Amino acid sequence: MTVIKLTNSKTRKKEVFEPIDPNNVRMYVCGPTVYDRAHIGNARPVIVFDVLYRLLRHVYGPEHVTYVRNFTDVDDKINKKAKDTGRSIKEITDETMQWYLDDMRAVGALDPDKMPRATEFIGAMITMIEGLVESGHAYVAEGHVLFSVESYKDYGKLSGRSIDDMIAGARVEIAPYKRNPMDFVLWKPSSDDLPGWDSPWGRGRPGWHIECSAMSYELLGETFDIHGGGNDLMFPHHENEIAQSCCAHPQGGFARYWLHNEMLQVEGKKMSKSLGNFFTVRDLLDGHDGMPSVPGEVIRFVFLSTHYRKPMDWTQKKAFEADQILSKWFIFLHQNALATNDVRSLYEKEGLWNADQVVLECVANDLNTSGALTRLHEIFKEASGEPSVGNKARFSASLDLLGLLPSHDEIEVFLKLNESMDLxxxxxxxxxxxxxxxxxxxxxxxxxxxxxxxxxxxxxxxxxxxxxxxxxxxxxxxxxxxxx
Structure with a gap:
């Protein structure tokens, strides 16, 4: 079996991945707060963990992997948008969730096995909060329920900072009802004009951090294999998840492996609306500000060209170069009818649908997708120079492992977009x-x-x-x- 190695943020070491149960490999990744379009930075963790999901399915079998990515559909930003627009919260969240799914599918991401909405698990959140209060890890103050960080001795180990350091470097809400500035909200009161649910502490709504702890427990258990997200979530979100989950379920270990992707820049600068370099995934797909549209495959290729633990710089030059490479590859696929499910099924029956070993080893080595792309260039030369059935199947299967194998219809759309480039x-x-x-x-x-x-x-x-x-x-x- 392929050996998978992952850099565990918790230990700061590259470790051999050993699932709790090879027949039930479980992964949780923090999803979006659904109030607006996903910007291109939001797409990075989606693509990173989609590659890991594909790898786990390849190694352990699709039926033995469960991938959960949530939707946060109760949040003050959503409330504000509803108030500003006069639209209902459900209308906004339903629309935004569909936008998100459409955009992530366009960049080649598979849907996770489960995509829970936070509002579907309010009861589970209340139950978890009740347990934390009873055990002394949380307290009630002025209609709020807060987690006491001092009650958890390992608080700060994921991010590697002391509580004093975290107070100094973080934006924490200073409130008179807090015993410690770092204590965070598990439940807060709601006025009549805001979403709210009945609870032992009055009508209110959950804090952000408790959502993921409750949903991961309900869907994956008190201990599961992998928890992922962007490194901007390491503190405070993931730190708080660990604290409340380990205190709520002391017999469990919560997540065993933590993976975090680095952030994204645009043309060498931090993405910012004030700099005019802020745009969404849909902006790229449809074209924006006089710029031509960028196919989803190109977006994915550019993202995969940089290791997930390194900062990534999105540039027009990279997108253009990716487009040129994929055009050659997709013309080859189109000419050889290699992108249909029927052809894939035929190759699988003949035992030929196998990803290249070097590509597989690169992906298994802490998701070294840039190394895998380098090897794909070599495989393409081999397959186009000697277009044997085995070489063609190996090339297609390797693309599939990276999420870069389109259907014939998708190839035709891609090539049609590039027809205008014949000068x-x-x-x-x-x-x-x-x-x-x-x-x-x-x-x-x-x-x-x-x-x-x-x-x-x-x-x-x-x-x-x-x-x-x-x-x-x-x-x-x-x-x-x-x-x-």
Whole structure:
């Protein structure tokens, strides 16, 4: 069996992954708060843990893996949006959840096995909070229920900081009813105009952290294998999850392996609306601010090109380069009819649907997806140079492991988007104009066409041997309309 190694944030070491039960491998990943579109940074953990999910399914079998990713559908940001727009909370959360699923599917992510909504587990949250109060790990104050961080001796071990350090470096709510500034809310009162549920402490709603603890316990048990998310969640969210879960279920261990992905930048800078470099996954998919649309496969490829534990920089140049690579790969798949379920089933029956061993080893080695992509370049050369059935099946199965194997319909859409990047007719026309201009000494038409091409993001190279045109990172085919 393939040996999986993962960097455990809890121990800060790369460890061999050994599931509690190989027949019941369990993973929980923190999902979105559903009040708006997911920005591209939100897509990084989705893609990272989708790769891990695919790897676990490959090694242990799909029927032996349970992946849970929640939806937070009770939150003050949702309440504010409902108030500002006059729309109902359910309408907003239902719409946003569907947006999220559509966008994540577009970047090749499989749906998790379970996608619970926080509001479906309010009863479980109340039960867990009651137990924490009874055991002395939580207390009631002015209609709030708060967790006492001093009651859990290991608080801070995940993030590696003392309570004093965390107070100094964190934004904590200073409230007179708190015994310790780091104590966090498990339950808070709701006014009549806010969502609320009856509880032993009055009508109210849960704090953020208790949601994941209650849902993971109900769906995966008091101890499960993997908990994941972005490193921005390590403190306070994951730290608080550990504290309340281990105190609520002292016989359990909560999550055994913790994985955290690094953050994302855009063109070398932190993504920010004030810098004008903030955009959503849907912005990329549909095109935004005069920029062309970016296929979901391209987004995924760019993300996989950087190791999940390293900061990632999204650039137009990377997207363009990924598009060029995938165009070659998908043309090969299209020509060889390698992206249909029927073909896959046939290869599986013949025992040929096996991912390349080096690709598999890269992914199993702490999700080294950049190494896996490097190997895929080599496999593509082998498969296209010697297109045997075995080579073609190995290439397709390796793409599938990384979530980069599209259906035939998806390939046709992808290639259609790239048809406009064929600039041969423009190169021929510019060459003809150039030859004529050399005779008449009037280069005005040559300069005009060259300027138009440059404005459309085309790289223009003219030499004695001829004219070469190549789409650049900012290529926009719509600006070429009417030039011929």
């Amino acid at each position: 041969s007719s423009f190169a021929d026309h510019l060459s003809t104009l150039r030859q004529s201009a050399m005779e008449t000494k009037d280069f005005s038409e040559v300069d005009a066409l060259k300027t138009a091409l440059l404005n459309a993001g085309v790289e223009v190279r003219m030499s004695k041997t001829g004219v070469e045109l190549e789409p650049g990172p900012n290529f926009d085919a719509s600006k070429l309309e009417g030039l011929l």
